[in-house]
Amino acid sequence: MxxxxxxxxxxxxxxxxxxxxxxxxxxxxxxxxxxxxxxxxxxxxxxxxxxxxxxxxxxxxxxxxxxxxxxxxxxxxxxxxxxxxxxxxxxxxxxxxxxxxxxxxxxxxxxxxxxxxxxxxxxxxxxxxxxxxxxxxxxxxxxxxxGAEVGFALLVYYPDDIASFLQDWGAAIENAHPSVTGTLMISPADRRTAVQALIAVDSDDPDTIIERLQPFGGLAPLASQSVRLTPYTALLVPPPGTDTQHGLGEPHGHSALARHLDPELARALAELLASDAPFILSIRSAGGATADVSPDATAYGWRDANFLVVTLGGGTADFEKRWKQLLPHTKGMYLSFETDTGPxxxxxxxxxxxxxxxxxxxxxxxxxxxxxxxxxxxxx
Ligand SMILES: Cc1cc2nc3c(=O)[nH]c(=O)nc-3n(C[C@H](O)[C@H](O)[C@H](O)COP(=O)(O)OP(=O)(O)OC[C@H]3O[C@@H](n4cnc5c(N)ncnc54)[C@H](O)[C@@H]3O)c2cc1C
Incomplete structure (x- = not known):
């Protein structure tokens, strides 16, 4: 049967x-x-x-x-x-x-x-x-x-103009030494003001780490900044109480890849952040050595993408409309963060x-x- x-x-x-x-x-x-x-x-x-x-x-x-x-x-x-x-x-x-x-x-x-x-x-x-x-x-x-330790920085910015900040962040990441990888987290409670940046630097030399972080210090007014040396393994430990994902399919997620945080995409991201829905926007580095491999070499084909844009939460009609308006300014998608389906x-x-x-x-x-x-x- x-x-x-x-x-x-x-x-x-x-x-x-x-x-x-x-x-x-x-x-x-x-x-x-x-x-x-x-x-x-x-x-x-x-x-x-x-x-x-x-x-x-x-x-x-x-x-x-x-x-x-x-x-x-x-x-x-x-x-x-x-x-x-x-x-x-x-x-x-x-x-x-x-x-x-x-x-x-x-x-x-x-x-x-x-x-x-x-x-x-x-x-x-x-x-x-x-x-x-x-x-x-x-x-x-x-x-x-x-090495036994790597550099890890946590910066909290208060940008006056989020769209122009995102462009500057994008340029700083693209021009950074390859050992530097950064993620922005902008959460619903503070989306109009605070932006959290997590930056890893694969070096155990404090002077090198500070030098490679310099371009990020002046991107916007800073509410706080900290840099520490830490084992790479420590970066993978989820904060207590945050690891609740066990095949649950929650929350709703969207994903898009982009070559640059150019003015059009930065404006569309600012529009998305003005949505009334509760969500977290994360902008992660891709790029760097990803592009050293030919686009034809693997089924993952978006080798020229420097940024991965991810949202978790959202789901309201207003949010979805703003997300759709953003898509023409992106190219491709990383399927692991997307909960929508279909052709x-x-x-x-x-x-x-x-x-x-x-x-x-x-x-x-x-x-x-x-x-x-x-x-x-x-x-x-
Ligand atoms: C908190 C969190 C943080 C994350 N951070 C990142 C990140 O930084 N970078 C990143 O790239 N991804 C990240 N992800 C996404 C993650 O890589 C994917 O969700 C991944 O699919 C999870 O793998 P799993 O085996 O744990 O999941 P599972 O739920 O077990 O599997 C997910 C899917 O993967 C496929 N799959 C699983 N096992 C196999 C197998 N053995 N053979 C073939 N297909 C299989 C199936 O389609 C399955 O439905 C994150 C996810 C979470 C929840």
Missing amino acids: HQDLPLGIFSGGHGISGRSLNNGGIVIAVDALDTIEMLDDSRIRLGPGAVWIDVARTLAGHGRALTSGDAGTVGVGGLATAGGIGWFVREHGLTIDHLRSVEVVTADGELVRASADENPDLFWAMRGAGANFGVAVSFEFDTDPI EVLARAFPAPHLERLRKLKARWDPTGLFRDNFPIDPS
Whole structure:
């Protein structure tokens, strides 16, 4: 008997959309596959159920790191099949750029290894659209050296003009040393006034850190500023009480990528911040070494994007109208922060030639569309 049931793939349970779980369907839970194993001085094998804080702690013991995201409780499986935009993205690129091979259980139940030499097409698809092609059960990554501590700054600005501040922030990030990665957080309570900036600098030399932070000091009046040396692992520990994401699909999220925070986008972001809806706007660095990899090399294709714009919350008609008005000033989308679905959203997730290639590969590797919990690609 054939039943058309939802099928979710669950690793770390931190999918913002909550699609790794479902009601009345099937969930393939691989969270128990949480191996973390150093294979030599720099290469590491990870199970999909391992979480990034444990990966970082293991690597720290070897003077190594693998850029992942900003939350250590996120699982390897979901992040390493979508992209991985983390604290060292401008210096080391995406997490998927360090992937050397992945073992996948495909739609026909086979265990298949994909790498540059074995099933290279599947390897291409797994790096950005992995959830459409199978259940990843083991990953091998190359890692980068890291010092015992890195610089981390927390600045609170009170800009007079938010649109012009955003442009200046964008320019400062794009011109910063590659070791510098920054995130802006603007929350509903303080959106007209306070902007929180979190900046990581991959150096353990205080003078170098201060020098690389200089351009950020004068962007707007500062309410407070602090800089500290801290182990990279400490950046991944979520503040107490904030880690409530377990496949819940809340809150509502939107995502867009942008090459520059140009005047049009900065104005549209200021308009979004004037919405009456409660939400958090986060503007994260992408770019840097991400662009060292050819756009055609992986299913993630937005290599020229310097910024990832994310909203969490919102959801009112007014907010949605303002978000839609902003989209023409962006190019592409990182699917991990988007909770909307449908062809329009899929078309923003991948450049057109990538989507075309993904459809062909889907027809080969998953012709019946078994894996469809997250941004399903139509094989036809
Ligand atoms: C608090 C928080 C902070 C975050 N910060 C960042 C960040 O800084 N940078 C960043 O890049 N992302 C970030 N994310 C997004 C995160 O990378 C994605 O939500 C990711 O999908 C979570 O992976 P998971 O395994 O924990 O989730 P799950 O809920 O287990 O899985 C999410 C989806 O990933 C797919 N998937 C999961 N496991 C597999 C597998 N083994 N094989 C194939 N497909 C699979 C499925 O489609 C599944 O629905 C953040 C998310 C949260 C909640």
